[in-house]
Amino acid sequence: MNLKSIIIAGKEILPLVEGGKGVNVSTGLTSGRWANCGGAGTFSGVNPDFIDENGNSIAPISFKGKNRIERQKELIEYGVKGCLDQARIAHEESKGNGLVFMNVLWEQGGSQELLKSVLEKAKGTIKAISCGAGMPFKLADICSENNVFYNPIVSSVRAFQLLWKRSYSRFKDWLGAVIYEDPWVAGGHNGLSNSDNPNAPEKPIQRLLEIRKFMNEVGLKSVPIIIAGGIWWLSEWLDYMDNEDIGPVGFQFGTRPMVTVESPLADTVKKKLLNVKKGDVKLQRFSPTGLYSSAVRNDFLKELEDQLERQIRFEEVMNFEKGFDVAVELSATGKTVYVNNADKEKLKSFIEKGYNKVMKTPDNTLIFVSEPRYKEIINDMKNCVGCLSACMFSGWSQKEGLNIKPDPRYFCIQKGLQGIAHTSDVEHNWLFAGQIVQRFFLDPFYKGGTFIPTIRQLFDRILTGY
Ligand SMILES: Cc1cc2nc3c(=O)[nH]c(=O)nc-3n(C[C@H](O)[C@H](O)[C@H](O)COP(=O)(O)O)c2cc1C
Ligand code: SF4
Numbered sequence: 001m002n003l004k005s006i007i008i009a010g011k012e013i014l015p016l017v018e019g020g021k022g023v024n025v026s027t028g029l030t031s032g033r034w035a036n037c038g039g040a041g042t043f044s045g046v047n048p049d050f051i052d053e054n055g056n057s058i059a060p061i062s063f064k065g066k067n068r069i070e071r072q073k074e075l076i077e078y079g080v081k082g083c084l085d086q087a088r089i090a091h092e093e094s095k096g097n098g099l100v101f102m103n104v105l106w107e108q109g110g111s112q113e114l115l116k117s118v119l120e121k122a123k124g125t126i127k128a129i130s131c132g133a134g135m136p137f138k139l140a141d142i143c144s145e146n147n148v149f150y151n152p153i154v155s156s157v158r159a160f161q162l163l164w165k166r167s168y169s170r171f172k173d174w175l176g177a178v179i180y181e182d183p184w185v186a187g188g189h190n191g192l193s194n195s196d197n198p199n200a201p202e203k204p205i206q207r208l209l210e211i212r213k214f215m216n217e218v219g220l221k222s223v224p225i226i227i228a229g230g231i232w233w234l235s236e237w238l239d240y241m242d243n244e245d246i247g248p249v250g251f252q253f254g255t256r257p258m259v260t261v262e263s264p265l266a267d268t269v270k271k272k273l274l275n276v277k278k279g280d281v282k283l284q285r286f287s288p289t290g291l292y293s294s295a296v297r298n299d300f301l302k303e304l305e306d307q308l309e310r311q312i313r314f315e316e317v318m319n320f321e322k323g324f325d326v327a328v329e330l331s332a333t334g335k336t337v338y339v340n341n342a343d344k345e346k347l348k349s350f351i352e353k354g355y356n357k358v359m360k361t362p363d364n365t366l367i368f369v370s371e372p373r374y375k376e377i378i379n380d381m382k383n384c385v386g387c388l389s390a391c392m393f394s395g396w397s398q399k400e401g402l403n404i405k406p407d408p409r410y411f412c413i414q415k416g417l418q419g420i421a422h423t424s425d426v427e428h429n430w431l432f433a434g435q436i437v438q439r440f441f442l443d444p445f446y447k448g449g450t451f452i453p454t455i456r457q458l459f460d461r462i463l464t465g466y
Contacts, residue, residue, distance in 0.1 A: 001234060001235065001463065001464065001465035003015060003016075003234070003241075003463060004241065004242065006224045006248045006249070006250050007222070007224070007248070008040060008099060008128070008149075008151075008176050008177050008224055008250070009099060009127045009128050009149040009176040009177075011099055011127070013038060013039055013040055013098050013099055014037075014038040014039045014098070014463075015039070015224070015226075015248075015249065015250035015251060016034075016037075016038075016039035016040075016250065016251055016253070016459065016462060016463075017034075017039055017040045017041075017042065017101075017179075017226055017228075017250055017251065017252040017253070018030060018031055018034040018039070018040070018041045018042055018252075018253060018254075018257050019042055019103070019130075019187075019188075019228055019252045019253060019254035020042035020043065020044045020045070020046075020101070020102070020103020020104075020130055021044055021103075021187070021188065021254060021258070021432070022044040022045075022046025022047060022048075022103070022105065022108075022188075022417060023044065023046050023047045023048070023414070023417040023418055023421050024044060024047065024048050024049050024059065024264060024418075024421040024422070025044060025258060025263070025264065025265065025420075025421055025432075026041070026042055026043055026044050026103070026257070027043055027044070027048065027049070027086055027089070027090075027262075027264055028043050028048075028085065028086035028087065028088065028089025028090040028093065029089055029090075029093060029262050029264075030043070030257060030260065030262045030263060030264075030455060031043040031086075031090045031093075031094075031100055031101070032089055032090035032091065032092065032093025032094045032100065033093050033094075033262050033454075033455040033456065034098070034257065034455055034459065035090065035093070035094035035097055035098030035099055035100050036093055036094050036095055036097045036098060036456075037097070037098065037455065037456055037459035037460075038097055038098050038459075039098050039099075039459065040098055040099040040100070040101055040127075040128075040250075041090060041094070041098065041099075041100055041101070042100075042101040042102065042103045042130055043083075043086045043087070043090050043100070043101075043102055043103070044086075044102075044103050045079070045082075045083045045086075045102045045103055045104045045114065045115075045118065045129075046079075046103065046104070046105050046108055047075065047078070047079055047082065047108075047387065047414070047417075047418070048079070048082035048083055048085070048086045049082055049085075049086075049264075050078060050081040050082040050084075050085045051085040051089075057264075059418065059421070059422050061074075061075075061078050063075070063385055065385075068384050068385065068386045068396055069386070071384070071385040071386060072109050072110060072385060072386030072387075072398075074385070075109065075110070075385050075386065075387060076109070076110040076113055076114050076117075079110075079114050080114055080117045080118055080121075083102060083114070083118040083122070084118060084121055084122055086102075087100070087102065087118070087122045087125040087126050088122075088125060090125065091124075091125040099127045099128070100125060100126055100127055101126065101127060101128045101129065101130050101151065102118070102126045102128075102129050102130070103129070103130045103131065104129055104130075104131045105131070105132070105133040105134075105189070106131055106132065106133050106134030106135070106136040106139070107133050107134040107289055107388055107389050107390070108133075108387060108388060108389070109385075109386045109387050109388055109389055109398055110386075110389075110398070111389070112138060112142065115129065115139075115142050115143075116142055116146075119142065119143070119145075119146035119148055120146065126148060127148065127149060127176070128143075128148060128149035128150060128151050128176040128177075129143055129148060129149070129150050129151065130150075130151040130152075130153060130179060131150065131151070131152060131153060132152065132153025132154070132179070132181065132189075132191065133153075133189050133191075133289065133291065134389075135159070135162065135163065136152060136163070137163060137166050137167040138167070139152065139167075140167050140168045140170070140171035140174060140175070141167065141171065143171070143174055144171040144173075144174040147174075148174070149174050149175070149176030150171075150174055150175060150176060151175075151176045151177045151178070151179050151226070152168070152175075152178060152179065153179040153181050153191075153228070154178065154179070154180060154181070154191065154211070155180070155181055155182070155183040155190070155191030155192070155193075155207070156191070156193065156207060156210075157207065157210040157211045157213075157214050158193075159191070160178060160211055160214065160215075161214060164214075164218060169218065172219070172220070175220065175223055176223075177223060177224045177225065177226050177250065178211060178215065178220075178223065178224075178225050178226070179225075179226040179228055179252060180204065180207060180208055180211055180225055180226070180227055180228065181228040181229050181252075182201075182204050182227075182228065182229030182230055183196060183229075183292070184196075184198070184201035184202065184229075184283065184435070185201065185229045185230035185294070185434055185435040185436060186228055186229030186230065186254060186294065186434050187229075187254040187255045187294050187432050187433045187434030187437070188254065188293060188294065188432045188434075189287060189289060189291045189292070189293045190283065190291060190292040190293055190294060191291070192291075192292045198283055198292060204227060204229070204230075205239075205240070208225060208227065208240070208246050208249075209245055209246065211225060212225060212245065212246055212247050215247075216247070221247060222247075222248065223248075224247070224248040224249060224250050225246065225247065225248070225249050225250075226249070226250040226251065226252045227240065227249060227250070227251055227252065228251075228252035228254065229252075229254075229434060230434060230435065230436050231251045231252070231253055231256075231436070232256065232436050232439050232443070233465060233466045234251065234462060234463075234465045234466075235465035235466060237251065253462070254434055255273075255433050255434040255436055255437050256436075256458065256462075257455065257458060258270070258273055258433070259273050259274060259440060259446070259452055259453075260452065260453055260454060260455045260457075260458055261452055261453070261454045261455070262454065262455050264421060265420070265421065266423065266424035266426070267424070268424040268425075268426045269420060269424070269426045269431065270452055271449070272296065272298070272426045272431065273296070273431075273433060273437055273440055274440045274441060274446055274449035274450070274452075275440070275441055275449045276296055276433070276437045276438050276440065276441065277438060277441065278438055279297075280296060280297050280437075280438070281294060281295070281296050281297065281433055281434075281435055281437050281438065282294070282295060282296075282297050282301065283435070284301070284304075284305075286301070286304045286409070286410055286411060287410070287413055288388060288391045288392045288393035288394070288410040288411065288412070288413055289388060289390075289391075289392070289413070290392050293432060294432065294433065294434055294435055295430060295431055295432050295433060296431040296432075296433050296437065298426060298427045298428075298429075298431055299427040299428060300411075300416065300427065300428050300429060300430065301430075303373065304409070304411060307367050307369060307408075307409060308367075308409060310350050310355055310367055310368040310369070311361075311365045311366065311367050311368075311409075312339050312340075312343045312346060312347060312365060312366050312368075313339065313340065313343070313364060313365050313366075314328065314337045314338060314339050314360075314364060314365065314366050315337065315338050315339075315364070316337055316338075317338070318338045319338065322340070323340045323341045323342060324338040324339065324340050324341075325338060325341060326338060326339045326340070326341055326343070326344050326347065328347065328358055328366065329358065330358055330359070330360055330366075331357045331358050331359065331374060332359070332360075332378070337360070337366070339366065347368075350368040351368070354370050354371075355368035355369055355370055356368070356370075356371070357369050357370065357371055357373070357374035359374070359377070359408040361407050361408065361409055362405035362406075362407050367408060367409060369408070377408050380393070380394070380411070380412040380415055381393065381394040381395075381406055381412075383412075383415075384396050384412070384414075385414060386398065387413070387414040388413075388414075390404060391404070391410075392404060392407050392410045393406065393407060393408070393410035393411055393412055393413075394406055394412065395407075411430070413430060415429075416429050416430025417429070417430055417432075420432075443466075445461055445466070
């Protein structure tokens with residue numbers, strides 16, 4: 001198909017972007033090969049693998065630090081090393097074609113420290129930083145200081161307006177592109193706000209028009225908008241191309257490049273993705289960031305869903321009047337709390353089924369889990385490495401004084417993502433994927449879920465419009 005090139009970060013490229021995918025899903029190899037095809041490839045700066053002196057990819061990392069602060073320090077050091085290695089690989093693999101971006105999650109632990117350190121050392125390899133998940137006000141500042149472009153990822157004009165007014169208007173020349181990520185369908189974390197209905201997806205057109213209108217008003221007419229989320233065949237997006245009201249536009253693919261020869265995921269993971277059917281992918285709120293995210297339903301996600309079903313309200317003190325007179329012992333402390341008489345049968349059935357470990361949530365509810373799951377939760381909380389700036393699961397917070405109560409209804413996303421990136425266990429880890437993942441199985445290109453293309457083959461296929 002006739003695809004119009006766009007200018008990002010001062011360079012004319014094909015309007016196709018590989019989205020950044022942590023942990024270690026989009027790498028120096030995948031992003032470099034994508035760039036080599038003439039688009040922009042984004043390697044993940046979220047705990048990427050680093051390369052040792054023998055050229056081996058190192059992960060998962062073992063930590064020596066005695067507490068979370070020490071372990072987070074190590075994590076950032078490893079992260080910087082990993083980013084520099086992936087940047088070098090991407091640069092080499094691109095062979096000067098296309099563009100190499102790096103992705104940072106603003107809410108990842110120590111994101112600013114990491115970014116500053118990487119950009120100071122990675123001169124000439126990374127053209128732009130794509131960054132979302134939070135409000136990255138300081139992104140423009142840090143990037144422009146290092147002569148690197150920045151691509152904010154937003155899901156509404158409101159978010160971009162805030163960023164623009166408070167910060168980006170002062171660093172206009174370094175704005176490479178605005179990435180609009182559809183918060184209902186994109187893989188990974190999603191930017192659904194409290195006023196968005198998660199069950200009522202909106203087509204991107206309206207939000208794109210609002211973003212472009214604002215961009216035109218503030219003199220950003222020539223800066224492209226990259227649409228991310230739910231893109232499979234470009235032939236389905238013709239209304240968005242050559243559309244004067246939307247202006248220069250590109251397309252970001254996140255889920256589709258996960259199934260390529262270069263993707264570091266194990267074959268079991270690729271096979272799972274190739275065979276996802278309707279209903280197997282879920283927009284939910286289990287991530288310890290507190291954000292919505294889109295992930296494939298596997299045994300682990302089912303367990304988290306089931307945990308919510310095994311939930312009962314409690315009171316700290318016995319309250320006969322309200323019926324809270326059934327004593328239950330908390331497994332961690334042995335302390336007695338009280339559930340309502342009306343929930344007595346429910347409680348009995350949970351215990352009988354082997355869910356005899358009782359954990360408290362910050363919402364005055366109890367959840368009931370099996371012994372192995374209990375041990376896993378306790379260990380994961382204990383082994384926290386502070387990968388997020390604030391974690392709803394372990395209660396870790398980078399900001400002094402902010403006291404979050406741990407909540408066992410969430411999970412350790414660091415462990416879940418490292419597990420999916422580095423093992424073949426596709427059922428007990430966390431598999432992010434966009435809602436569009438179901439199309440692998442339906443698209444004849446993948447021959448009924450049996451064909452894995454190289455990035456070049458995928459790129460060429462996308463260029464046909466299908
Ligand atoms: C496995 C996976 C991990 C992702 N991780 C990140 C991330 O760390 N940071 C980020 O900004 N976006 C992340 N994304 C979002 C992608 O970069 C991309 O915008 C999105 O997947 C596009 O939607 P699609 O999945 O429908 O193609 C991730 C997506 C997936 C599928
Ligand atoms: S518990 Fe896990 S997800 Fe939460 S901050 Fe610690 S390492 Fe990260």
